[in-house]
Amino acid sequence: MNYKTITVADRNLNQGAVRTITLHRPERRNAMTPEMQLELISALEETAATGARVLVLTGADNAFCSGLDISVLKSMQGKSAIEYRADAEHISRLFLALYEQQIPTIAAVHGPAIAGGAGLAIICDFTLATPEAKFGFTEVRIGFVPALVSAFLALHIDGKHCRDLLLTGRIVDAEEAFRMGLVNEIVPHEQLAMRVESLAEELLANSPESIAATKRLLATQHRPWLAVAIKAALEANAQSRETVDFREGVAAFLEKRKAVWNSGQ
Numbered sequence: 001m002n003y004k005t006i007t008v009a010d011r012n013l014n015q016g017a018v019r020t021i022t023l024h025r026p027e028r029r030n031a032m033t034p035e036m037q038l039e040l041i042s043a044l045e046e047t048a049a050t051g052a053r054v055l056v057l058t059g060a061d062n063a064f065c066s067g068l069d070i071s072v073l074k075s076m077q078g079k080s081a082i083e084y085r086a087d088a089e090h091i092s093r094l095f096l097a098l099y100e101q102q103i104p105t106i107a108a109v110h111g112p113a114i115a116g117g118a119g120l121a122i123i124c125d126f127t128l129a130t131p132e133a134k135f136g137f138t139e140v141r142i143g144f145v146p147a148l149v150s151a152f153l154a155l156h157i158d159g160k161h162c163r164d165l166l167l168t169g170r171i172v173d174a175e176e177a178f179r180m181g182l183v184n185e186i187v188p189h190e191q192l193a194m195r196v197e198s199l200a201e202e203l204l205a206n207s208p209e210s211i212a213a214t215k216r217l218l219a220t221q222h223r224p225w226l227a228v229a230i231k232a233a234l235e236a237n238a239q240s241r242e243t244v245d246f247r248e249g250v251a252a253f254l255e256k257r258k259a260v261w262n263s264g265q
Contacts, residue, residue, distance in 0.1 A: 001046070005036035007060075008043050010050055013197065015204035019052035023117075026061035031069035032116050037090045044097040053208055054200045055101055057124060058108040065117025067138070073250055081238055088237040091116060091148050092230055098123045099152065100219055102212040104203045108196050109133040110189060114171070119149035122156050122182050125215075128196060129174040130189040135182055136171035142259065143249025145240040151229035155222060157181045 001008075007022045021043050023030035047055055059065055079087075098105065098120065107113075107124035112134045121127050121135065129135075137153065139146040146153075146166050154162050161180045165172070177183045187195045203211070240246055245261055252259035 001042065003039045003043065005033065006039050006043060010052060013201055013204060015201065016053040016208075017051055018054045018056060018197075018200050018204075019047055019050060020056040020058065023057075023059040023065050025069075026063070028069055029063035029066035029112065030059040030061075030117070031066045033069045033072055034087070034090060037094050041090075041094050041097050044094075044101065048102060053103050054203050055103055055105045056108060056196055056200070057098070057105065057120060059111065059117075061111075062132075063111040064107070064109045064113040064121060064133070066112050067115030067117050070254070073142075074254060076241065076250060077247070079241075081242060084241045085234065085238045088148065088234050092234060095119060095123055095148060095152055096230075102215055103208075104211060104215075106196055106199060108192055109135075109174075109183075110192055112136075112171075115139055115146070116149065118182075119152055123152050126185075126199060127183045128185050128187050128192060128199070129177065129183045130187060130192055131174050132189060133174040133177070133183075134171050135165075135174075135177045136169065137165050138169045138171065140167065141169040141249070142253045143240070143243065143245035143247070145236050147233035147237040147240070148230065151226060151233050154229070155226070 005023070005025055007024045009020045009022070010017055021040065023036065025031060025036065104126070105124040106126045106128065107121040109121050109127060109129040111132055113121040114134070114136050115138055118135045118137055137146045137149055150162070150166055153165070157180050172180070174183060174186050178186055185195070248261065249259050
């Protein structure tokens, strides 16, 4: 399939096939658009049919994914509640398609991974980061609710760290992300590709059936809670986009000024 916002490459290592999906909008720091979300869903859903046994997710040039593209933010101002809900459901499908992969997934993060981009990075089974990597869930800075990403973040780190990241919206470097449990390893930039390959080889040496069964088991253990969390997140997402703070936050971001929050006064 021909994609416009991502590239997909399949190659064989010594013991099996590895699929690499690269977010490829380098001129926009690989910012997400609805088109990219749908292309990622398609690429993830077709992975099983390729025979790949490891999936690698990364970004082109100097970023992993900088979050939503500014063009998407501009379009949000005139959307209906139904359209907001559809947008959120696309992101939900994307996160679940990555989370429920039957093969091991590796995120290779060598630059900013922000908001939904950070979500993609942490949902993978393994998150390898270079010292230049940055992670942040910045939605509250512009009147959003980090709804869907919060469900998956809560699966990976403890409650205090989760609240820290979601409520402050601050950006953390690779070292702090490692201490929090967002990152498995910090790897020098020039060694990242080599480390991804060595980890893939290590995973390929294991039983494909056992790995798939283990991933299904882990997903099943969390599915009841995650289903409730995602349903609540979809509602919170839709409701937040009808608020005064949402309108002010988006306007302030687009106008490159500090937001003035009047809702709490």
